[in-house]
Amino acid sequence: MAGGSSQGSERRRRTEGCLIGLAVGDALGAPLEAASAREARVTVEHGLEMSGGAGWAPGEWTDDTAMAIALAESIAAHGLLDEDDVAARYIEWANGEAKGIGATTRSALTAAVGADDARSRARALHEQTGMTAGNGTVMRAAPIALACSSSAETTRAARQDASLTHADPAAGAASAALCAAIQAIFIGDDPLDAAAAEVNGHPQLTHALRSAREDNEPALAALAAGPEAATCWTTLAIGLFALETADSYAHGVLWAIGLGGDTDTNAAVAGALLGCRHGRASVPGEWLEPLWERERIERAAQGLVDRRV
Numbered sequence: 001m002a003g004g005s006s007q008g009s010e011r012r013r014r015t016e017g018c019l020i021g022l023a024v025g026d027a028l029g030a031p032l033e034a035a036s037a038r039e040a041r042v043t044v045e046h047g048l049e050m051s052g053g054a055g056w057a058p059g060e061w062t063d064d065t066a067m068a069i070a071l072a073e074s075i076a077a078h079g080l081l082d083e084d085d086v087a088a089r090y091i092e093w094a095n096g097e098a099k100g101i102g103a104t105t106r107s108a109l110t111a112a113v114g115a116d117d118a119r120s121r122a123r124a125l126h127e128q129t130g131m132t133a134g135n136g137t138v139m140r141a142a143p144i145a146l147a148c149s150s151s152a153e154t155t156r157a158a159r160q161d162a163s164l165t166h167a168d169p170a171a172g173a174a175s176a177a178l179c180a181a182i183q184a185i186f187i188g189d190d191p192l193d194a195a196a197a198e199v200n201g202h203p204q205l206t207h208a209l210r211s212a213r214e215d216n217e218p219a220l221a222a223l224a225a226g227p228e229a230a231t232c233w234t235t236l237a238i239g240l241f242a243l244e245t246a247d248s249y250a251h252g253v254l255w256a257i258g259l260g261g262d263t264d265t266n267a268a269v270a271g272a273l274l275g276c277r278h279g280r281a282s283v284p285g286e287w288l289e290p291l292w293e294r295e296r297i298e299r300a301a302q303g304l305v306d307r308r309v
């Protein structure tokens with residue numbers, strides 16, 4: 001019989017698995033960011049280890065984890081969602097070293113003085129370029145799903161968080177879709193169905209999720225290595241395909257990295273989903289051991305469990 005405390009430890013196991021899984025995927029994929037599909041595949045086939053490279057130390061994670069931790073710590077401290085606090089943490093980070101920060105996020109945050117200002121800068125960039133559907137929001141959104149039991153509230157918060165840096169509605173929809181998929185894992189629903197219900201007919205998101213649904217691996221590989229490499233739909237669909245087809249955390253994350261392209265972010269999202277499904281213990285110890293600031297990530301996970309509404 002499942003009592004309150006066993007449900008509590010189950011929630012902690014999956015919540016930690018999600019955040020640790022995100023950070024480990026990010027750190028493992030970082031040295032191969034922008035690699036060709038061939039180079040990435042050969043590296044994975046020869047046995048990718050958490051040994052760093054391309055300017056990254058072993059276990060060092062990138063902007064994906066930095067922003068996800070900032071969001072998790074804000075939620076743990078102030079609930080879901082204090083956008084002024086979230087924006088302040090993002091802005092402070094963006095004005096520091098901000099290793100790996102994406103162009104859209106940088107444009108919204110570095111000169112911003114608060115949430116409203118960041119949002120109008122994000123909108124201005126979108127009006128100028130029409131290209132702000134990058135994966136910079138879906139990579140960080142997981143803590144929202146972990147802190148909230150209401151799907152309507154989760155969708156609202158995911159879109160609100162995304163709008164701080166990315167004005168394209170696809171970015172907010174992708175964040176909401178990732179969060180819905182994570183919540184589906186907790187309650188035993190189908191994550192792909194849950195994600196698809198959030199995309200509101202957006203054509204690229206719909207198409208990418210259909211490729212994941214139909215096990216169309218060549219279509220996802222083409223997205224990963226092509227001009228839509230770092231879009232929110234490519235990363236979301238790769239993460240969901242890894243979740244649905246891999247039999248372990250390690251296999252799914254390595255598959256995502258082996259596609260090349262935005263390897264750290266694809267592996268961060270795949271890692272969050274797989275870590276949530278299989279739990280923290282599924283993350284290989286040799287990858288976990290060198291992970292930067294592991295205790296901070298564990299504290300953030302506990303904070304989300306304690307704050308859950």
Ligand SMILES: [Mg+2]
Nearest residue numbers: 062063064100
């Ligand atoms: Mg990154």
